[in-house]
Amino acid sequence: MDKEQAKEALSLIKGIEIKQSEIETFLSNLNISSRDELIKELIIEIIRNNSLFKELDITQEILNNSKSTESHSKETIIDHLISNVQNNPSKKVVYLRLFLDRFHEISDQDKDVILHSIKNEKNEDLKEKLLSLVSVFKVKL
Numbered sequence: 656m657d658k659e660q661a662k663e664a665l666s667l668i669k670g671i672e673i674k675q676s677e678i679e680t681f682l683s684n685l686n687i688s689s690r691d692e693l694i695k696e697l698i699i700e701i702i703r704n705n706s707l708f709k710e711l712d713i714t715q716e717i718l719n720n721s722k723s724t725e726s727h728s729k730e731t732i733i734d735h736l737i738s739n740v741q742n743n744p745s746k747k748v749v750y751l752r753l754f755l756d757r758f759h760e761i762s763d764q765d766k767d768v769i770l771h772s773i774k775n776e777k778n779e780d781l782k783e784k785l786l787s788l789v790s791v792f793k794v795k796l
């Protein structure tokens with residue numbers, strides 16, 4: 656392989672790397688709903704458009720109950736996380752990292768900063784911090 660062919664090969668490789676970076680950026684900016692989010696949206700649409708629920712005029716009541724259940728499930732997940740941390744304090748950072756991985760809109764660098772700020776919190780204060788993170792970033796657990 657002569658010098659010109661090597662330069663051309665390196666140029667092609669560089670072009671591929673740039674395109675790959677552009678594709679990764681494009682894909683990371685897409686708003687792709689999770690399976691659970693899609694199922695919740697489908698259920699809500701079914702409830703809203705169901706003639707039986709409309710006739711009985713209970714659509715809003717059902718939707719309000721599903722929202723309160725969602726809020727309850729967030730607390731349950733966070734309580735479970737705190738329970739795991741209490742049972743295995745040496746794995747606290749691991750559990751917190753797994754929890755923060757659910758925050759898809761946050762960059763890894765920001766997750767590191769958040770992890771650093773909450774890893775030394777006492778378990779009593781940790782629940783409040785995690786609930787506020789969920790509400791600030793509107794994460795659906």
